[in-house]
Amino acid sequence: MSAAIDISPWMLALGYxxxxxxxxxxxxxxxxxxxxxxxxxxxxxxxxVFVGFYLQVIFDLDRWWLNALWLLVMIAxxxxxxxxxxxxxxxxxxxxxxxxxxxxxxxxxxxxxxxxLQLPGIFDAQYFIxxxxxxxxxxxxxxxxxxxxxxxxxxxxxxAYFYALAxxxxxxxxxxxxxRSAFESALAPTVATMxxxxxxxxxxxxxxxxxxxxxxxxxxxxxxxxxxxxxxxxAMTVYAAITITARTSFTEYGTLKSGLFKEDRRKDKKYRGKxxxxxx
Amino acid sequence: MNAQxxxxxxxxxxxxxxxxxxxxxxxxxxxxxxxxxxxVLTGRSGAGKSTLLRCxxxxxxxxxxSIWIFDRELDGETVWPLxxxxxxxQQEADPGEGRVLELLKRxxxxxxxxxxxFPEKRVRDLFRRFRLSxxxxxxxxxxxxxxxxxxxALVAALILDRPLYLLDEITSALDPxxxxxxxxxxxxxxxxxxxxxxxxxxxxxxxRSVRIPFIRRKD
Numbered sequence: 001m002s003a004a005i006d007i008s009p010w011m012l013a014l015g016y017x018x019x020x021x022x023x024x025x026x027x028x029x030x031x032x033x034x035x036x037x038x039x040x041x042x043x044x045x046x047x048x049v050f051v052g053f054y055l056q057v058i059f060d061l062d063r064w065w066l067n068a069l070w071l072l073v074m075i076a077x078x079x080x081x082x083x084x085x086x087x088x089x090x091x092x093x094x095x096x097x098x099x100x101x102x103x104x105x106x107x108x109x110x111x112x113x114x115x116x117l118q119l120p121g122i123f124d125a126q127y128f129i130x131x132x133x134x135x136x137x138x139x140x141x142x143x144x145x146x147x148x149x150x151x152x153x154x155x156x157x158x159x160a161y162f163y164a165l166a167x168x169x170x171x172x173x174x175x176x177x178x179x180r181s182a183f184e185s186a187l188a189p190t191v192a193t194m195x196x197x198x199x200x201x202x203x204x205x206x207x208x209x210x211x212x213x214x215x216x217x218x219x220x221x222x223x224x225x226x227x228x229x230x231x232x233x234x235a236m237t238v239y240a241a242i243t244i245t246a247r248t249s250f251t252e253y254g255t256l257k258s259g260l261f262k263e264d265r266r267k268d269k270k271y272r273g274k275x276x277x278x279x280x
Numbered sequence: 281m282n283a284q285x286x287x288x289x290x291x292x293x294x295x296x297x298x299x300x301x302x303x304x305x306x307x308x309x310x311x312x313x314x315x316x317x318x319x320v321l322t323g324r325s326g327a328g329k330s331t332l333l334r335c336x337x338x339x340x341x342x343x344x345x346s347i348w349i350f351d352r353e354l355d356g357e358t359v360w361p362l363x364x365x366x367x368x369x370q371q372e373a374d375p376g377e378g379r380v381l382e383l384l385k386r387x388x389x390x391x392x393x394x395x396x397x398f399p400e401k402r403v404r405d406l407f408r409r410f411r412l413s414x415x416x417x418x419x420x421x422x423x424x425x426x427x428x429x430x431x432x433a434l435v436a437a438l439i440l441d442r443p444l445y446l447l448d449e450i451t452s453a454l455d456p457x458x459x460x461x462x463x464x465x466x467x468x469x470x471x472x473x474x475x476x477x478x479x480x481x482x483x484x485x486x487x488r489s490v491r492i493p494f495i496r497r498k499d
Contacts, residue, residue: 160376162339163433166368167387167440170360177376252356253338 003213055129064123071132075101078140086148087262096244097143104139104237105132108229116225131226134205138190138230139237146186146238147245153178154256171254179242186238190231197227289351290315290444290472291336296345300331304495308345311490315443318466318473320483323492329476330371332492333446336474337368349444364392367442371449371476372426373433380424381417384436399439406435409465411458426453434462447475451482 007015019041026034058070079098109132113122122128154161154175164174197203198220205226209219249257291313298306305328313319321329334340336347338359347354349362375383388398407414410431416424424432430450437445447466451459459481466473467485475482483489 157374157376159370159372159374162334162337163368163370163373163375164386165339166337166363166366166370167390167436168364168392169387169390170392173390251341253341253359255339 004211058129059125062125064121067123067125067128070129071105071136072102074133074136075105078136082140082144082147086144088147088151089260089262092248092260093147093245096248097147097241100237100240100244101136101139101143103240104143104233105136107236108233109135111232112225112229130205131229134226135229135233139233142186142190142234142238143241145189146182147241149185150178150182150242150246151249151256151260153181155261165254171250174254175246175250179246182242183235183238187231187234190234194227194231197223288315289313289348290317291474292348292351293332293336294346294348296332296335296347297343298328298331298335298340299343300326300328300340304343305331306342306492307495309492310345313472313474315472316470317488318469318475318486320486320489321474321476321492322478322483322489324494327492327494329492330448333368333370333448333474333476336446337363337366365443367437367440367445369430369433369437369445369447369450371452373429373450375421375429375433375436377421379417380419380421380432383421383432384417384439387436387440393440396440402439403435406438409461410435411461427455427458430454431458431462442471444472445469445474447473447477449476449478451477451479 023034023037025031026037058066075098079094079101082097082101083093109128110122112131113119113124113127117127119127157178161174161178164177198206203223206216206219206223209222210216214222249260251257289312291311293309293311296306296309297304298309305326309332311319321332323329331340335342336349336354338354338356350365352358352362354362378386384403385398387393388396403417404414407416412428412431412435416428416432421429421432430453434447434450451462454462463481463485466475473486475486477483
């Protein structure tokens with residue numbers, strides 16, 4: 001089989017013509033999505049052009065430290081996006097989530113490259129960057145669900161949580177059911193994907209490898225390996241993220257610290273403002 | 281009615297100031313409850329009765345003052361062993377999900393209660409006494425009525441044999457018959473009880489009532 005055929009910029013530009021169909025349909029329906037779609041298409045193009053540009057540089061240079069640095073930058077960006085996308089207060093969660101993303105990505109990635117692929121250099125850009133990116137993307141999604149579910153459920157089921165504490169539960173014992181359900185919710189999408197993979201649609205990695213010129217037998221081996229790595233990575237990162245954040249987010253009395261949620265801070269500010277007015 | 285039958289203090293609250301949702305509810309409140317005494321706390325809604333009970337368990341933190349349970353001051357360290365001396369039934373009890381029997385057994389798996397045996401016979405006796413049918417044990421908690429939940433939560437607390445009980449409106453959803461049964465039981469109870477209650481009947485089984493003053497907002 002041959003490697004994937006390159007697309008010339010002109011031909012790709014021609015590809016944009018296909019967009020006349022969905023955009024035309026939106027215009028006909030006066031769908032409010034039109035503006036958003038155009039903006040999203042522009043963003044997609046610009047982002048991918050940039051990514052393509054610096055990935056090309058990274059692949060051409062192929063230095064282990066540069067590849068590792070690239071992954072660290074991706075983790076940092078992912079970390080920031082987790083925190084700003086959730087309703088949790090920013091600063092307190094930045095370091096623990098970054099640490100858990102790092103652990104959840106690096107361990108399965110090194111295992112995959114070193115043990116399964118038996119690469120002479122585990123930081124080889126061709127494998128390190130796409131596989132690392134895939135594991136990290138899944139860790140990111142799982143962490144968002146895990147952390148949010150954990151803290152929101154402790155807060156929303158305060159009565160059940162206090163009930164356990166009042167009955168003599170230690171902090172870890174009282175947190176356990178919330179930890180368990182947050183862990184389950186975070187891992188459920190990966191489990192569901194594994195159960196249906198190949199039936200509903202061909203997974204992205206497998207498609208890429210086949211188009212890259214490999215035969216389907218090689219492609220499924222990669223796909224199985226990556227799914228195992230993703231599953232391991234998500235389990236590790238969610239476990240670490242909840243454990244580390246839980247350690248710093250409860251008072252010595254076992255209650256949730258205030259100011260963990262963005263809305264707490266807003267309420268607090270509002271109250272302080274009100275108080276100030278009533279004093280003057 | 282006979283007052284305390286053993287000597288010593290179960291609960292001492294000194295100069296406590298509390299806020300609920302940033303609104304001051306108690307200011308400089310003091311209360312001493314002797315061992316074996318049954319005290320009922322009354323007062324308007326929003327006066328801070330439930331907040332006071334939560335504070336005794338360390339679930340809410342006071343703005344000032346101190347709390348002593350069996351002569352030990354409540355702080356971040358003592359709160360853990362002290363919680364094991366206190367039984368708590370919260371208002372509109374919501375003990376979570378699962379079957380009633382599992383709920384009752386759960387605390388016996390906690391490290392702190394591990395040497396205790398689950399008292400199955402006592403559970404059945406208390407169920408009979410509080411007019412709960414035996415098949416309630418197999419029901420799912422969310423399927424229980426408000427009154428059933430209150431009585432199940434009371435049984436769950438009682439079987440832990442704590443020397444001090446904090447009961448927050450535990451008869452509010454009970455029908456007259458069950459209420460009478462619960463109050464009769466509490467009237468003979470040997471331990472210490474601090475209960476929040478709106479109704480007069482509860483006051484009849486208590487040794488004394490303490491009214492929590494309502495603090496008006498100054499703005």
